[in-house]
Amino acid sequence: MFRHFRSDINAVFENDPAARSRFEVIFTYSGLHAIWAHRIAHMLFRRKWFTVARMVSQFSRFMTGIEIHPGATIGHRLFIDHGMGIVIGETCEIGDDVVIYQGVTLGGTGKEKGKRHPTIGNNVVIGSGAKVLGSFSIGDNSNIGSNAVVLREVPDNCTVVGNPGRVVRRNGERVGDRLDHKQLPDPVIEMFREMQKEINGLKSEVEKLRQPVAGGETRS
Numbered sequence: 001m002f003r004h005f006r007s008d009i010n011a012v013f014e015n016d017p018a019a020r021s022r023f024e025v026i027f028t029y030s031g032l033h034a035i036w037a038h039r040i041a042h043m044l045f046r047r048k049w050f051t052v053a054r055m056v057s058q059f060s061r062f063m064t065g066i067e068i069h070p071g072a073t074i075g076h077r078l079f080i081d082h083g084m085g086i087v088i089g090e091t092c093e094i095g096d097d098v099v100i101y102q103g104v105t106l107g108g109t110g111k112e113k114g115k116r117h118p119t120i121g122n123n124v125v126i127g128s129g130a131k132v133l134g135s136f137s138i139g140d141n142s143n144i145g146s147n148a149v150v151l152r153e154v155p156d157n158c159t160v161v162g163n164p165g166r167v168v169r170r171n172g173e174r175v176g177d178r179l180d181h182k183q184l185p186d187p188v189i190e191m192f193r194e195m196q197k198e199i200n201g202l203k204s205e206v207e208k209l210r211q212p213v214a215g216g217e218t219r220s
């Protein structure tokens with residue numbers, strides 16, 4: 001556990017140009033304090049000291065404003081910037097070199113049991129206020145934009161923005177046309193369009209059946 005501490009400090013210097021000295025980082029970075037408290041809570045959790053683990057995690061939440069469930073699995077060099085308002089659920093798994101900003105929720109939808117929180121790949125950035133909800137994966141090297149609400153799997157090397165979150169960039173290439181914020185896809189309108197098409201098809205079928213057949217009668 002303690003061997004991670006040095007790399008946790010180095011992660012701050014790699015990600016935060018405002019970090020000045022090791023002394024300052026160790027004593028003033030609440031994200032770092034939350035990660036260290038979590039490493040202790042997680043160790044207790046794995047030894048089945050569930051209540052004590054929860055007490056450590058809740059004390060850390062009180063001090064830092066960051067709530068990490070003791071059961072969550074966190075990789076190397078996680079960097080939590082600012083931190084206030086972050087919630088990380090019990091079955092969440094976070095890879096290496098991940099950056100998480102304030103206000104992020106890595107949670108469940110409230111409908112699942114068992115594994116119900118996301119799995120975050122390596123080298124992922126999750127912007128401030130983003131919500132990643134459910135038991136799916138965020139691929140390596142992906143960026144989740146500020147305030148995105150992600151409800152489904154994200155492949156590697158993608159940028160996801162918006163609510164509901166959608167991929168706007170994959171492997172460095174834009175996906176679809178230029179993002180027009182006034183023309184977001186609307187699934188309800190899409191459904192009505194499909195229904196209208198079907199109604200038009202049925203109408204023309206009925207018209208055809210009404211055509212008079214040889215002998216002057218209409219088909220019934």
Ligand SMILES: CC(C)(COP(=O)(O)OP(=O)(O)OC[C@H]1O[C@@H](n2cnc3c(N)ncnc32)[C@H](O)[C@@H]1OP(=O)(O)O)[C@@H](O)C(=O)NCCC(=O)NCCS
Binds near residue numbers: 180
């Ligand atoms: C998403 C993000 C990581 C940028 O990733 P990127 O792959 O470089 O993506 P781009 O900047 O090329 O943006 C792609 C498109 O998404 C849009 N976009 C970017 N971030 C967005 C967001 N948070 N919400 C909505 N749209 C967003 C851009 O306007 C752009 O649209 P366009 O194609 O119409 O021009 C970045 O915008 C972001 O949100 N970072 C989080 C930073 C943060 O939380 N900082 C807090 C500091 S305290």
